[in-house]
Amino acid sequence: MSLSTHHLYVHVPFCRLVCAYCDFVTVGGRGADIASYPDLLLAELAMRPASGHLATIYFGGGTPSLLPADRVARVVGAAIDRWGNAPTEVTLEANPSSRETPDWAGLRVAGVNRISLGIQSLRDAQLQMLARGQTADEGLAAYAAVRAAGFENVSIDLIYGIPGQSRADWREGLNLVLALAPEHLSLYALQLALAPDEWAAPPRPGALRWRKRMVPRQDDGLAAAQYELAEEVLDAAGFEHYELSSWARPGFESRHNSAYWERRPYTGIGAGAHSFDGRSRSWNERDLDAYMARTKAGERAMADSEQLDEPTRAFEAIALGLRRVTGLSRAAFANEFGTDPVERFAAAIGEGADLLEVDHDRIRLTTRGRLFANEALVGFAP
Incomplete structure (x- = not known):
C-alpha cells in the first residue's frame, strides 16, 4: 500500500430533492447554507495535515453541482496551495434537472476536469418510479451541456434492478447511453435498506414507507441477469470492467475511486466525510448543523475515529482487492x-x-x- 500519494474527498450534502433510496449524508433544501458552506470547507481544510502528492479531488454528495463555480474554484485552489501541487483528476458529481443549471464552463475554469452525471435512467417511467425529480430529456440535455462546455471525461451513473424494469428495458437503456459515448459508466443495483443496521443514515419516514412498498416488487434474479447483460454489452462496446460497479474506456478509470480500492490515504472534508491514513479511520459529524457549528467555532468537527487492528486491515485488503476485477x-x-x-x-x-x-x-x-x-x-x- 503506497502512502506517497494522497486524495481529497469533499462532501457536499445539499440536494434539491433527497432520493428515497439514498443512504448518503444529504439534506433537502437549505439553500441559505449553500453559499456559506464552502467557507467551512476551507476552514476545515486549513485544520487538516497535508502530506504526499495530491493526486485527486472528488466533490461528492449530495449534489455538488449546486455549489457556484467560483466557490468550487476556491476549494480547489486552497487544496492546491495546501499540498503544493495541482491534482491530475478533479471530479464533480451532478444531477440533471432543468431546475439546476450549473455553470459548466465556470466549473472547467475552476479546475474540474471530470463530471460524474447521475442520469440513472433514460426512461421516464423508471425515473418516476425512483422519484428522481428529473426526466430523460433533462438527462440528455445535461450531458449535451457538459460536452458543449468542453469536458472530455464524463461518467454516467445508471441504476438496474428497478421494479418493473425488464431485461429488454435495461438493454435499451444501455444502448441509449452507449450512443452518447461517455468515457465511464457506474452501474448500481437498487438497494433498499430497511433495517437500521443497514443504514448509513436514517431515512426520512416517507422514504422508509416508499422502500417498504418497493421491496416486494424487486426481483433479485432479474437484477443478476441485468448485471450479466451489462458485462456482455459493455465488453462488446470496448469498455473495460475494472471494478464491480465500474466500466471505463481504456485510460479513463476513476483514479479517485481506485485509490479507495487500493487503500491509499485520503482526507475527507465536509459533513459526514471519512478520512483514512493507512492504519486509522475517522469521520466527521453527519448532522449538518453540528458540523457547521463546530467548524465555525474553529474546531475540527470529527465525530469519532478508530484504529484498525491487523485482522481488520487484512480483511479490508481482501474485501477491497476483490472489488477490482x-x-x-x-x-x-x-x-x-x-x-x-x-x-x-x-x-x-x-x-x-x-x-x-x-x-x-x-x-x-x-x-x-x-x-x-x-x-x-x-x-x-x-
Whole structure:
C-alpha cells in the first residue's frame, strides 16, 4: 500500500430533492447554507495535515453541482496551495434537472476536469418510479451541456434492478447511453435498506414507507441477469470492467475511486466525510448543523475515529482487492501482512470455490462471485 500519494474527498450534502433510496449524508433544501458552506470547507481544510502528492479531488454528495463555480474554484485552489501541487483528476458529481443549471464552463475554469452525471435512467417511467425529480430529456440535455462546455471525461451513473424494469428495458437503456459515448459508466443495483443496521443514515419516514412498498416488487434474479447483460454489452462496446460497479474506456478509470480500492490515504472534508491514513479511520459529524457549528467555532468537527487492528486491515485488503476485477495481488498482501493470503484464508477460499479463483499471483471473484460478492467475503471476516 503506497502512502506517497494522497486524495481529497469533499462532501457536499445539499440536494434539491433527497432520493428515497439514498443512504448518503444529504439534506433537502437549505439553500441559505449553500453559499456559506464552502467557507467551512476551507476552514476545515486549513485544520487538516497535508502530506504526499495530491493526486485527486472528488466533490461528492449530495449534489455538488449546486455549489457556484467560483466557490468550487476556491476549494480547489486552497487544496492546491495546501499540498503544493495541482491534482491530475478533479471530479464533480451532478444531477440533471432543468431546475439546476450549473455553470459548466465556470466549473472547467475552476479546475474540474471530470463530471460524474447521475442520469440513472433514460426512461421516464423508471425515473418516476425512483422519484428522481428529473426526466430523460433533462438527462440528455445535461450531458449535451457538459460536452458543449468542453469536458472530455464524463461518467454516467445508471441504476438496474428497478421494479418493473425488464431485461429488454435495461438493454435499451444501455444502448441509449452507449450512443452518447461517455468515457465511464457506474452501474448500481437498487438497494433498499430497511433495517437500521443497514443504514448509513436514517431515512426520512416517507422514504422508509416508499422502500417498504418497493421491496416486494424487486426481483433479485432479474437484477443478476441485468448485471450479466451489462458485462456482455459493455465488453462488446470496448469498455473495460475494472471494478464491480465500474466500466471505463481504456485510460479513463476513476483514479479517485481506485485509490479507495487500493487503500491509499485520503482526507475527507465536509459533513459526514471519512478520512483514512493507512492504519486509522475517522469521520466527521453527519448532522449538518453540528458540523457547521463546530467548524465555525474553529474546531475540527470529527465525530469519532478508530484504529484498525491487523485482522481488520487484512480483511479490508481482501474485501477491497476483490472489488477490482483483476483481483488481489498475493505478493502485495504478503509484503504488507507477512503471509500468503491463499494460506492464511485457505478455508474461506475453499468454501467459496465457485465464487473465488486463484490464478498465479491473483485471487479474484469468478463471474458468479461478482454477482454474490458479499457472500464470497463472509469467510474472510475477522
